[in-house]
Amino acid sequence: MPRTTIPFPEPTSKILPRTIHELGPAFEHLFYCNNVIYHWPDIVGPAIAQNVEAVRILRETLWLYTYDSSWRNQIAYMQTQIIERVNQYACRMLIKELRFARSGKERVRLAAKPADEGVDYAKALPKINLSDEEVDDIRARCAHVENDDLRASLFRITLKQAKLDRLRLALGYHKCADCNSLCEPGRKRCSSCALKHDEAVRSAIHHYLVDCPWARYGEVRREIPEATPELLYSVRAGYVRELEADVLLEHPETLAAKTLTMAYRCLPPEQITDDVVRHTLWHLRSELAKPAVWRPIRRYEYLGLGKKKK
Incomplete structure (x- = not known):
């Protein structure tokens, strides 16, 4: 009996998704849910991941946890964008909404302890003394409020905030x-500005990759000095997934297929050949778009390798 030989062994990254799919839809769904939770920093970036933890995915809902109420409001504004990123990363409709849990495992927290950890503000604030000029300035800023009770409440809040800022400056805040x-020592920006800055850098990298899909880190760094290798990898992965949704395995000659090859392989246009495109599409075959009528394609039928001679 003749032996059947495989021309090239398939990598584990291709065998694993197929094996998970064969284990059933329930196991496959659980795998992709856990994969999103594990790669949460790659999906949303370090600015969000350091302050917001992905807890679990249940009934098409991603449950999050944060210890800062301001981040709840920020995530609420970005809900549509985060849902789109998660579904693009999973290459399927995995979630439809975001909700916040009352507690989390707190695996993701700031690596450095805050400078004010252990400070008793209730005892420290009364000991902070402001000058008469500073108190008069605070009173002048509250003078426009006509209601006496509101003006007095605003004066107390503003005075307390001024003392809090004075105490934090003494603790090393800047x-x-x-x-x-x-913001805390060791940080260049506050949490809100860091998030906006991260989104601006991600957007700039994405626009650069649209113009030059083959760009490597050195080229991107020259145009965008604040780009990091981790951020470039995250943006490139999202851009590749966007291209995969428009490419069919049966059409390697299209511009979308060549653009996908340049973005995935980091190859300039002069190095793109039909053979490179076909091998790239075969490598990404499980993630490409599929027509309504689709059947699995054998390797030798597509690449012409391992086919028996007549």
Whole structure:
């Protein structure tokens, strides 16, 4: 009996998705849910991942946890964008909404302890003394409020905030590079500005990859100095998934297939050949778009390798 030989062994990255798919839809769904939770920093970026934890996915809902109420409001504004990123990363409709849990495992927290950890603000704030000029300035800023009770409440809140800022400056806090709010030592920007800055850098990298899909880190760094290898990898992965949704395995000659090859292989246009495109599409075959009528294709039928001679 003649032996059947395989021309090239398939990598584990291709065998594993097929094996998971054969284990059933329930196991496959659980795998992709856990995969999203594990790669949460790659999906949303380090600015969000350091402050917001992905807890679990249940009934098409991604449950998040954060210890800062301001991040709840920020995530609420970005809900549509985050849902789109998660579904693009999973290459399927995995979630439809976001919700916040009351507690989390707190695996993702700031690596450095805050500078004010262990400080008793209730005892420390009354000991902070402001000058008469500073108190008069605070009173003048509250003078426009006509209601006496509201003006008195606003004066107490503003006075307490001024003392809090004075105490934090003594603990090493400094002003944000983009706004006047105070941020912790070791950080250049506050949480809100860091998130906006991260999104701006991601957008700039994405636009650069659209113009030059083959660009490597050195080229991107020259145009966008604040780009990091991790951020470039995350943006490139998302861009590749966008291209995969428009490419069919049966049409390697299209511009979309060649653009996908340049973005995935980091190859300039002069190095793109039909053979390179076909091998790239075969490598990504399980993630490409599929027509309504689709059947699995054998390797030798597509690449012409391992076919028996007549």
